[in-house]
Amino acid sequence: MEKFAHLRHLEITNQCELVVQLNMVFQDIHIDEEIHSVRNIEDTLGSLRTHTRNKLIKIITDKSAETKDQSEISTYNIPILFKRKLKHSKVLSDDISLKTLLLEDLGKTVVVIFDQEFKLLVNPPLIKSINLPSILYATFSVQPLKFYGLFTDKSSSEFSWFRSKDKITWEKVGSAYDYPISEDDLGYYLKVVCIPVSQKKIRGSPVEIISPRPVQKFPELPRCPFEVRHEYTKDLLQTKDFRFVTYNILSNRYTELNDTFSYCPLEALAIDYRKQLILKELVGYNADIICLQEVDNREFNTYFNTKLADEGYISKYHRKGNNLTEGLLCAMKKSRYKLLSYQQLVYANAIHTKKMFAPLYSLLKKEQSLKNLFMKQSTSLQTTVLKCKEVKRIVVIGNTHLYYHPDATTVRLIQAYMATMYLSYVKERMEQEWKNFVVDVIFCGDFNSSPGGLVYKFLCEGTIPRDDEFHLYFSGNAQWNFTHKLNFISACGTPKYTNYTNDFKSCLDYIFIQRGEIEVKRVIPLPEEELEKYVGLPNEVYPSDHIALVCDLQFKQN
Template sequence: MNQKNKIAHLRKCEYTKTCELRFDMLIRANGTEEIMGIKSQVKSTDTVSSLIAEISNRVNEAIGPNSSNPIDAVLKVNGKTVNNTTVLMDFVKNVTTNSLTVTLSIFQHEYSVLINFPCVKQMRLPSVIYVGYPTQLVKLTFFNASKKTSKFIWYKSLEQQKWVKVGEGYEYVPTVNDGNHFLKVICVPFSEFKVKGSPFEVISEHKVIELTEFPRCPFEVRHQYTKQKLKKNELRIVTYNILADKYVDNIRYSYCSPQALGIHYRKQLILKEVKGYNADIICMQEVDELHFKSFFKEKMQELGYKAVFHRKGNNLPEGLACFFDSLRFKLLSFKQVVLRCEVERRKQFSEIAHLLNQNQALKHEFMKQNTSLQVIVLRNNDSNNIVIVGNTHLFYHPDANHIRLLQMFMETKFLYSMKARYLRENPKSNVVVLFCGDFNSDPDKSLYPAIINGTIDPMHPNCLQISESGGARIYHKFFFQSACGTPKYTNFTPTYKGCLDYIFVEKNSVTVKQVVPVPDENELNRYEGLPNDYYPSDHVPLIADLVIAPKLKKFTN
C-alpha cells in the first residue's frame, strides 16, 4: 500500500476527554484505489495500546468487510517505540512540553505525527453565490484555531483548472467579473499562539450568478387583506418559520432551482412578503444570526420595527427573532428561556424536573434539545395594554410528542408567571399573552388539544412515555384558542405536508377580528414543495388581526 500523505494529527480534546488520531491512507481494493480518512478515537485515560488497537480496527474497516488482519502500527518518539502501557493524556503532555518528535509507522510507511496542531474540521460555501452580495462560509469548524486567527484566500476559475486570486479575508463580495466563475476559498488555520496548520480548501458547487428580478408571487394576494395598519386596541400578529440557511441543501430540495435556494434571494423575498402584511408584531423562527445582523435587523428598522434576537439554545447560529412596531409599542423586557438550562434551576419548574428525574431516558432526551422560549413584553402606547409574546420552535422529531408536551408545559408555566408579575406591577393595565411559533405538531396529535383544553389525560400514550404509572400531570392555566384555527397546510415539502404553526391567544381577553387565508390547496399543489422561486420558505406565515378586550376584573395566580 503506497501512502501519499504522510502527516497524521493527534489531538487531545478537553471537552470530550478523548484523544483522536487522524490520517489519510491510500486504500487499494477490488482493483481500485481511493484515499480514505482514518479516524481513531479513544478516551484520554486509555493507553497507547488502546489507540493502536483502534487504528487497526478502523484500517480494517476501510480495507473491506473481509479484512480482519492485525495492523502493524507503532508510535515512536525520537525514533524509539512508545511503551504500550503509557497513558495517552500523559503521552501528549510529555511530547508537547518537551517538543519531542513523534512518528506513526504503519504498513512500513512512516507518518509525522503533529500534536494538537490547528486544523479545519469542516468547511462549506453557500450552495448559491450571487454577484454583489457578501459571501461567507456557511459551515466552518476548527480544532485549536479560530476564524479570527486564521487566514482566508479567495480564487476564481471558469472550469476549475486555472485559478486566479481575487481576494483575502473571511468575507468576499463577488464582482461582475466573477460572474459565471467557480469560487474557491483556502483557509490556513492558525492557533492563538500563531502556530500554522495545514491549508484546507473548498470549491463552490455552482458558478457565481447575478440575482434576477423577483417574479410576481402568490403571497401578494394575501397582501390585499393587510393594506392598512391597525390602531388603538387592535394588533396584527404574524408567525413565520423562514427556513434557516444551514438547513438548506440541494438533496432535500432537489426540485428547487439553485437561485431560489440561495439565502440572498430568499431573504429579499421574505422581506418583500412580511413588508406587505403591515404587521404590529412578527415572530420568526429559524432566523440565521448572520443574516439577522447583516440584513433583517437593518431592513426591518427602516420599516419602523425594533427587534429582539436569541440564538437557539444560546449556541446555534440560528434562532428566534421578534420584530415589533416601535411607534405603537414600548419594549418593557425580553428574555430567552433555554429549557434544558432552566428546568432544574427554577423552582417554578420543579414538577417537570421531578418527572425527568423519575425517567432517566426521558431526561437524557429532553436535556439534549436546544429548544428555547423567547419572551418579549410590550406596552401598547395607544391603549396602555401590555402584551406578552411567547415565540418558540419545539423539538422537531415526529416520534417526540411526549417531549413536546413537556416543553409546552414548561413554556406555559413561564408565560403564566410573567403574566402574574405584570398584573401585580400594573393593576390598571390589561395584560394578555400571545403564544406563537412552530410547534412541530399536527392538530390531531396530543399537543394541540392539550394547549386548547389546558390539560391532557395522564393515561394518554404520550403521557405514559413520561411516567409509566400515569403520574404525568401536564396542564396550564390559560384559556387558549388558535387564532388561525388549524389550516390544512402551514408546512409544505415533498416529504411532509401539514399544519405545524400556530398563534395561540387568550380567548377571554382577545377577539380574533380577521385571519388572512393561507394559500389554498390547489395553489400549493402547483409546486412539488416549498421553498421555490415564489415561496422563500418551506413554511407559510400565519397572520391574524386581534382585538384586545377591556381589562378582566379577576386573575387567578
C-alpha cells in the same frame, strides 16, 4: 522540509488519534498514505505504537499481495518510537498514558517511523468540514458553509478567496471570512482557502473548496401569491387594534447540501434569493408584531436586522439553544410599543436550573429514555414583553419552535407545558409591576403539532385527560397534573395547511391568544387552493416550506 505528526483528543468519543502522512519506499513498496491510529485516551503509548505498526503492516500486505510471502511481512521490523529531543534524545516509555501525553508540553517530541522523523503537534487545528453555497449571486456576500473545525479558532484562522474562469488559473480577490461578490465576478468560479489556527496560534493544514457553479446574475423577482394577501393588509392599524404575524422562514441550515427540497430549483432555494421574497412579504403585511422561526444567525446580523429597522421595527433575536446557527426573532413597531424585556428559555437547561420546574424534572428523571431525548434538544422559548404606547396594555409574547420528530409527542408536550408555566409566571410578574395595566399573553410559533393532537388539545383546553396515552409515560405519578390557566384559543383557527412539502402537508403553526382578553377582527386568507398546484414548497414564488399566519387582533375593553 520539516514533517509533522498530529496527536488529537477526540472529545466526543474520549479517544486519542495519531495522524501521520507517510511517504516512503520500503523493500520496493511505495507507501504514500495518511495513517490514522485511534486508541482510548486511557490506553498507553505502547498500545498506540502497536496499533500504528499493525496499520502499517496492513498497508504493506495489501500493496504486496502478489509479490511477497504474507507470513514474512508480519515479521518485519517496523520501528516506531516516540522520543523527547532535548540535549540527548530520550525514548518515551510505553507505559505513559495517552491522557498524560496530551497534557504534557510536547514541543520537543518526535515520532520516528523507520528512518523518518515527524515533529509531534498536540491538538493542532483541523478543518472537518467546509463548503460553499450551491448558488452564488453577484452583489451578495458569501462565506463558508458548515464550517467546522477541531481545536480551531475561526476568528484567528486565515481565509483567502480566489476566482477563475477555468478552475486552473486563479486570481486572489479577498482575504477575509466573508467575500462580497461583485458584478465583476459574474461567470467566475470562487475558491476559498482556509488555514486553521488554534487559540494557541498553532497553524494547521490548509483546506480549500471550489464553488460548484460560477457566479450568477440575480434574477428579477417574480410576482408572488403573497402579494394577493397584501391586498388585505394595506391599512395601518391604530389604538386597540394590531396586526400579528408568525412565520417559519426555513433556515439555510436545512436547505444547503440537503436533498430534502430537491423539487425546488437551486436558484430559488438559495438564501440570497429567498430572503428577498421573505422581506418583501413581511413588509407588505404592515404588521405591528412579527415572530419568526428558523432565522439564520448570519442573515439576521447582515440583512433582516437592518432591513426591518429601516421599516420602523425593533428586532430581537436568539440563536436556538444559544448555540445553533438559526433561531427565533421577534420584531415590533417602535412607534407603537416600548420594549420592556426579552430573553430566551432553553427548555433542556431550564428544567433542571429553574426552581419552578423542579417537580417536573423529578418526574422526568423517572423515565430515563425520555429524559435523555428531552435533554438533547436545543428547543427554546423566546419571551418578549411590550408596553403599548396607545392603550394601557402589556403584551407578553412567547415565540417557539417545538421539537420536530413525529414520534416525539411527549417531548413537545413537556416543552409546551414548560412554556405555559413560564408565560404565566411572566404575566403574574408584570401584573404586579404594572398594576394599572391589563397584561395579555400571546403564544405563537411552529408547534410541529397538527390540530386535534395532544399539544393543540393541551394549549386550547388547558389540560390533558387522565386516560390519554401521554400519562402512560408517567405510571405511578397520578398526582401530576398538566394544566394551565391561560385560556388560549387559536386566532387563525386550524388552516388546512401551514406547512406544505412533497411528503408532509398539514397545519403546524398557530397564534394562541387569551379568550376574553383579545379578540380576532380578521384572519388574512391563506392560499390553500393555490398551494395544491405545487408538489411542495419552497419554490420560485414561495420562499419557505411554511405559510405565514397573519391576523388583525383587538384588545377588549379594560
